[in-house]
Amino acid sequence: MGLKNVIKSMLPESFLIWTRRKRSFHTLRRNYLAQAKRFSRWEAYNGVQEIGGVEARMIFYTHQLEKGFTFDHYGYGRGKVALQHLSRLFGVMKRIDPQWHANDIYREAISALAEYRARHLDAGKDITFLQHMMPSDVWQDIVVAPRGNGFMTITAESKSHNKEIGFAELAEHRHSVRSFREDVPITHEQIEEAVHIALRSPSVCNRQPARIRLYTNPDLVSQILKLQGGFGGYACPPGLLLITADLRAFMSENERNEAYVDGGLFGMSMLYALEYESIAACPLNAMFYRDVEEKTRQLLGIPDYEVFIMYIAVGHFPNKTFTCTSHRFTINKVFKD
16 A cells, blocks of 8 residues: 555545545636636627627527417517517628528528518507618518418327327427416326336436426416516416436536536436327426525425426417427538538
8 A cells, every 4th residue: 555545544534525625626616617718708698799699699589589479369569679689680690691691590580570570460560660670671581571480380189199109200299388278287197107208318327317396386386487587478387397416426526517418318308208298398497597596496495416407397288379380400500520
């Protein structure tokens, strides 16, 4: 045994744990600082003069408009903040992308704006505010674009045979649903069938850090979603799943982000499993600022060693509802050499 190991063996366990934590803290601080600097350089708000940042923000605001089309009762005049952002982003895109007019993200935004314009005109609403907001060439594209893109109709009947189709078709036809049957509750047993499937999700060294909870009390679900802040305009869902990941599954500083990878894999498996079980679902963001995180932990009794991954609103498919089609990138944009 070397001298270093001899000395180490003579030290109390509490001291060794303290020094390990101290070393781990400083290593994590250096790595998180490097991650923070990279994120600050490239996140969409700071990278708005770079095409990737422009496209990301344009997708975000287009999706806000598209979600409005799925409301049971459409809110005319809604989304003016998103419209203002899109107008500015069109100008930025035209400056930095020579092929802006053929850009798929631009065409998706124009399609959503065409639907927005048509809905207001059909209802006899004044739309001059939109025309004044948009650059003249963009407005001409909006006027001539076909309507009807950006959302689609889903029926309960179309989901009744999900267990009989292949995975490719199941994945192709899975969409987020935000309106649910109000007369049929979601049960623990129904969700349990999907959880059994999601348990097959891969995780680092099979450590399986994902945890999942189901909330069905309407008052509690409303409180959760008020803190979450991303489900406004829709009725309270019959059930709300919370996926977390247990940090106690991880062993060193290089695994500092693994909880979000493994938790995300479990979340995607859960979404496909819910679709397989013909349960309507919509993933909801759970990346909180510190004050909201602490309030959520207190409300739900989530221990400090679990990190938030996502919520999933769940319920039964109504006879008919609308959902966003949500533009998908072509394979050439995603699959790199």
